Amino acid sequence: MNRRQAIKKTALLSGGMLLLKHSLLGQTSSLSIPTSATFGPREESLLQLVVDTLIPATDTPGAKELKVDQFVLLMVSDCHSKQDQIAFYSGLHSMDAFVEKGFGQSFASCDIDTRIEPLKSVNKKSDAGPELQAFIRITKRRTIQGYLRSKYVMTNVLLHEMIPQPYDGYYPASKLGGKV
Amino acid sequence: MANLSINGVKQNTYDAIVVGSGISGGWAAKELTEKGLKTLVLERGRDVKHIVDYPTANKMPYEFKHRNEIPHEIRQANPVLSRAGAWKEDTDHFFVKDDEHPYIQEKRFDWIRGYQVGGRSLLWARQTQRWSQQDFEGPARDGFAVDWPIRYEDIALWYSHVESFAGISGNQDGLAELPDGEFLPPNPFNAVDDHFKRVLDEQFEGRHLIAARFANLTKSTPTQLAQGRYQCMSRRLCKRGCPFGAYFSSNSSTLPWAEKTGNLTLRPHSVVHSVIYDDKQGKATGVRVIDSLTKEVTEYYAKTIFVNASAINTNLILLNSTSNRFPNGLGNDNGLLGKFVAFHHYNIKVRAQFDGLNEFAPFGGRPGSTYIPRFRNMFKQETDFLRGYATAFSAGRNLSSNQSGMGDDLKENLLNPKLGSWYAGAQMMGETIPKESNAVTLDSQKTDAWGMPLLRINVDFGENDRKMEIDASEQLSEMFAAAGFSNIKTTNKQDAPGIDIHEMGGVRMGREANTSLLNGWNQLHACKNVLVTDGACMTSTSTQNPSLTYMAITARAAHHAVEEMRQRNI
Numbered sequence: 067m068n069r070r071q072a073i074k075k076t077a078l079l080s081g082g083m084l085l086l087k088h089s090l091l092g093q094t095s096s097l098s099i100p101t102s103a104t105f106g107p108r109e110e111s112l113l114q115l116v117v118d119t120l121i122p123a124t125d126t127p128g129a130k131e132l133k134v135d136q137f138v139l140l141m142v143s144d145c146h147s148k149q150d151q152i153a154f155y156s157g158l159h160s161m162d163a164f165v166e167k168g169f170g171q172s173f174a175s176c177d178i179d180t181r182i183e184p185l186k187s188v189n190k191k192s193d194a195g196p197e198l199q200a201f202i203r204i205t206k207r208r209t210i211q212g213y214l215r216s217k218y219v220m221t222n223v224l225l226h227e228m229i230p231q232p233y234d235g236y237y238p239a240s241k242l243g244g245k246v
Numbered sequence: 247m248a249n250l251s252i253n254g255v256k257q258n259t260y261d262a263i264v265v266g267s268g269i270s271g272g273w274a275a276k277e278l279t280e281k282g283l284k285t286l287v288l289e290r291g292r293d294v295k296h297i298v299d300y301p302t303a304n305k306m307p308y309e310f311k312h313r314n315e316i317p318h319e320i321r322q323a324n325p326v327l328s329r330a331g332a333w334k335e336d337t338d339h340f341f342v343k344d345d346e347h348p349y350i351q352e353k354r355f356d357w358i359r360g361y362q363v364g365g366r367s368l369l370w371a372r373q374t375q376r377w378s379q380q381d382f383e384g385p386a387r388d389g390f391a392v393d394w395p396i397r398y399e400d401i402a403l404w405y406s407h408v409e410s411f412a413g414i415s416g417n418q419d420g421l422a423e424l425p426d427g428e429f430l431p432p433n434p435f436n437a438v439d440d441h442f443k444r445v446l447d448e449q450f451e452g453r454h455l456i457a458a459r460f461a462n463l464t465k466s467t468p469t470q471l472a473q474g475r476y477q478c479m480s481r482r483l484c485k486r487g488c489p490f491g492a493y494f495s496s497n498s499s500t501l502p503w504a505e506k507t508g509n510l511t512l513r514p515h516s517v518v519h520s521v522i523y524d525d526k527q528g529k530a531t532g533v534r535v536i537d538s539l540t541k542e543v544t545e546y547y548a549k550t551i552f553v554n555a556s557a558i559n560t561n562l563i564l565l566n567s568t569s570n571r572f573p574n575g576l577g578n579d580n581g582l583l584g585k586f587v588a589f590h591h592y593n594i595k596v597r598a599q600f601d602g603l604n605e606f607a608p609f610g611g612r613p614g615s616t617y618i619p620r621f622r623n624m625f626k627q628e629t630d631f632l633r634g635y636a637t638a639f640s641a642g643r644n645l646s647s648n649q650s651g652m653g654d655d656l657k658e659n660l661l662n663p664k665l666g667s668w669y670a671g672a673q674m675m676g677e678t679i680p681k682e683s684n685a686v687t688l689d690s691q692k693t694d695a696w697g698m699p700l701l702r703i704n705v706d707f708g709e710n711d712r713k714m715e716i717d718a719s720e721q722l723s724e725m726f727a728a729a730g731f732s733n734i735k736t737t738n739k740q741d742a743p744g745i746d747i748h749e750m751g752g753v754r755m756g757r758e759a760n761t762s763l764l765n766g767w768n769q770l771h772a773c774k775n776v777l778v779t780d781g782a783c784m785t786s787t788s789t790q791n792p793s794l795t796y797m798a799i800t801a802r803a804a805h806h807a808v809e810e811m812r813q814r815n816i
Contacts, residue, residue, distance in 0.1 A: 120653065121660070124654065126661075128657075141315075144317040144319075145317055146318055147318055182652050210649055210656075219661075224661065228304070228306070230481070231611070232610050233433070234609045235434055235436025235437055235606070236437050237610075239607040241609075242645060243663075
């Protein structure tokens with residue numbers, strides 16, 4: 067029995083609740099994964115690649131380094147409907163076949179600069195299927211949220227101030243990058 | 247009935263009992279203890295100590311596991327609570343879950359509750375406009391409900407009393423329809439607030455944009471410093487509980503103040519079953535309490551009892567307080583207890599864009615926004631519907647990032663948010679007409695986990711409300727268009743009653759014992775040592791957020807009750 071089968075079997079036994087050791091903010095959480103889902107190391111690393119393609123490392127860390135993939139899994143588990151969860155995992159699982167078919171190689175083996183093309187094509191190609199499209203839609207939404215609401219971004223890049231400046235209703239828009 | 251020795255009775259006897267520790271119960275506790283009365287405050291929920299029990303108050307957004315979203319399964323399990331916008335991960339611990347206290351909705355009614363010390367005073371929207379003379383005269387002028395037994399002049403000083411202590415910000419606006427008060431500095435306007443105000447002043451007679459009065463300390467005076475409360479930092483995280491005590495709540499203000507007198511006993515986990523009426527003495531002698539944890543029943547005794555359990559629960563307790571003298575509920579000789587329940591009507595929202603004044607943007611934070619006092623049918627009847635609506639207004643510009651694209655482009659966009667154009671938003675705050683058919687009753691069979699009968703709630707909008715919706719939609723759009731706002735979108739939220747969280751009535755005040763439950767001092771006509779000063783006492787609703795009026799009515803009634811006790815009238 068390989069790990070994927072083992073995980074799947076556990077999921078069946080526990081009625082859809084799959085316990086994954088999941089380290090987010092130092093908390094260990096249990097993830098709810100539909101029994102129909104296949105989720106193992108291959109899917110785990112595929113998701114990491116997807117979030118890192120959506121928000122790559124530049125001179126600041128990308129989504130993978132900020133463990134946004136774990137946040138995506140947590141939110142799909144806790145804040146989405148069963149229907150969304152099924153589509154998400156099924157879409158994730160079908161992604162490699164879609165990329166192989168359209169681009170002649172697996173997503174992982176795509177060049178880092180061209181990896182974005184398969185992701186962009188999901189919404190344009192009808193053969194991507196609604197589940198893969200749902201996977202991309204959910205992943206993108208939660209990746210943006212997890213990235214912008216990460217400790218790193220909120221304390222190093224777009225600083226979050228618990229106590230704002232005193233109110234000025236006539237502040238020069240130009241200082242905030244607004245059109246004048 | 248609990249079996250108590252004489253010593254036990256003595257131990258459980260106070261001068262006054264206050265049922266409920268929310269915004270009005272807190273005021274009753276403060277006023278009664280300050281007058282030297284040994285006062286027992288009963289709260290059905292757990293204790294929430296100021297600051298100590300605000301676990302999320304200083305958390306950064308990334309410290310919330312789901313970034314402040316309530317998980318899907320929990321939302322599904324709480325269809326009523328899900329409709330409360332303030333229910334998020336950071337405030338979850340202050341809201342009652344649907345299954346914790348079931349009730350029967352004969353018609354959909356979203357009953358949003360906060361069972362803890364402080365009640366919903368921790369969660370309120372903090373707008374504090376006074377009622378005007380026209381508001382109190384409304385039922386008599388327009389022929390609905392019954393005449394209020396009080397007028398503005400009866401309560402004006404009490405408004406001042408509670409405003410000075412609580413700390414209310416606002417301008418002296420000089421408007422007959424919205425009396426001025428004791429105010430801290432107002433929240434500042436922004437460029438579009440000023441623009442909209444000018445348009446109303448120039449083109450719409452009798453319509454004024456003002457700084458809404460708010461219970462946030464724009465400045466801390468010695469009165470608030472003595473309470474350990476400090477100036478508002480505009481964090482706008484009030485509903486988590488404020489570590490500066492910068493907005494008024496029972497927890498930050500009245501309850502600790504009452505405690506300092508040495509006369510307060512606070513008993514959390516106390517579900518009040520009923521008020522005990524003694525047929526021989528012809529008055530109430532105490533309350534029967536079910537401990538919410540042990541379910542043990544205890545009786546507490548006092549000369550005076552304030553029922554401030556929040557409007558609907560006050561109705562429940564009185565309906566459940568039956569005796570030989572009052573088989574249909576305490577003070578309910580006329581059968582009107584539980585009837586004429588009303589609420590506020592918030593269904594119409596208008597949103598628009600403004601492409602002018604681009605050189606300015608709002609920057610920083612302010613705890614409050616702006617407000618248009620009621621202008622419809624204010625001084626005389628003008629439309630085909632009764633009464634009118636106030637309007638909450640807000641304008642601003644958002645910094646937001648373009649979320650299209652993927653990869654480097656997306657990241658670049660996310661990290662460089664752009665200033666959008668100005669938006670303007672308005673929401674009606676309508677008065678509803680109390681109707682006899684809008685009522686709460688007790689189910690004859692079903693009970694809750696504490697053996698209390700389940701409430702049946704049968705409350706709905708009426709034709710007057712629908713006409714008012716149409717007018718609000720037209721008038722707000724017209725004012726927006728006159729201001730040059732574009733892309734004006736009107737929405738009817740089609741909410742059910744309840745979600746305004748301003749439920750009122752059922753134990754209304756009035757002049758006559760045959761048409762009302764309470765007299766002009768909030769005493770039950772038929773049992774004068776029981777007083778009701780929460781939302782249940784309201785004869786009509788006006789348009790204003792009601793809490794300030796509950797506070798003033800409570801302080802006034804408490805002073806009168808103390809005087810009546812001194813003269814041995816109750």
